[in-house]
Amino acid sequence: MISESMDLMNRIPGAFFVFDRHTYKFVFVSDGLLNLFGMSEKAFLDKYYNSFEMFMYKEDRKLVKEMIEGQFDFEDYCEANFRVKSILEDEKYMIFQGRLVVENDGSENVYALLFDVTEMVVSQKEISRMNQDLYNQSTQEKVRHAQMSRKAQMDGLTGILNKTAATETITDYINESEKDQMHAMLMIDCDNFKHVNDNYGHAIGDEVLKYFSSIMKRTFRDSDIKGRFGGDEFIVFMKNTTSEATALRAKQLNEAIKKPYVKDGREINISCSIGVSFYPKDGNNFETLFNAADDALYKAKSLGKDRFVEYKK
Secondary structure, three states: OOOOOHHHHHOOOOEEEEEEOOOOEEEEEOHHHHHHHOOOHHHHHHHOOOEHHHHOOHHHHHHHHHHHHHHHOOOOEEEEEEEEEOOOOOEEEEEEEEEEEEOOOOOEEEEEEEEEOHHHOOOHHHHHHHHHHHHHHHHHHHHHHHHHHHOOOEOOOOOOEOHHHHHHHHHHHHHOOOOOOOEEEEEEEEOOHHHHHHHHOHHHHHHHHHHHHHHHHHHOOOOOEEEEEEOOEEEEEEOOOOHHHHHHHHHHHHHHHOOOEEEOOEEEOOOEEEEEEEEOOOOOOHHHHHHHHHHHHHHHHHOOOOOEEEOOO
């Protein structure tokens, strides 16, 4: 759901548009974008099949999508170069800049600006070089570095960040955040996990923790920071979120975890308790946010477990 009105977004100068991060379908196109291509909104959406992906040259789509998703793995901003065909079927060369936004309903949209740099590009070789350089610098080097450093940062059982790495990663992100941004810290505890170990053994307990973390990873966005704090305690840091989107994901996790884990024909019932704090309302550093989320988690468990509670002072 778009969080601003069309009239307000049409006041943004230049070629502005919004597309769904997962389907690449256009959610909004501004008058500035339509004027750039000399088309009505209907003609524009019909020509490009209402898809940002189809808007790009076929030869550029795979690389550009890899660039966008690769950059979103590390930050909420992305940039790319690509070609499009105008209404006259001539080539136009574009620079795209986008920002990932989580809407109130939990959907993820990319708010983007488009710049026509056709006159600056003299050949296909140049645009390919620009793309490759940008891809190499902003994605491959980061991916390579992340793969090398994160191997030692992963929890050996669940494959998510361990306590030290999660703490450092979240702390770094908080330190780089602006006060007008909203993030959420979720402390998550697998309810009655001691009962699982006592009744089924530690080997099954480990399998349950793997199952638990796999559901947690599917429930939250790839860009959210997820870690295991030891035992049956986990942490998730949701970047650039809202209270509504955070509540939606927390409810989804509660519901998903309640589905029985089946092992060798046996059903093992588990649930989770979640405590939530928000940056900067509940704190502007890791320790304060952690303590607030931990207090909320304690409240959730005292209320009967299998629920989420937001921190209240």
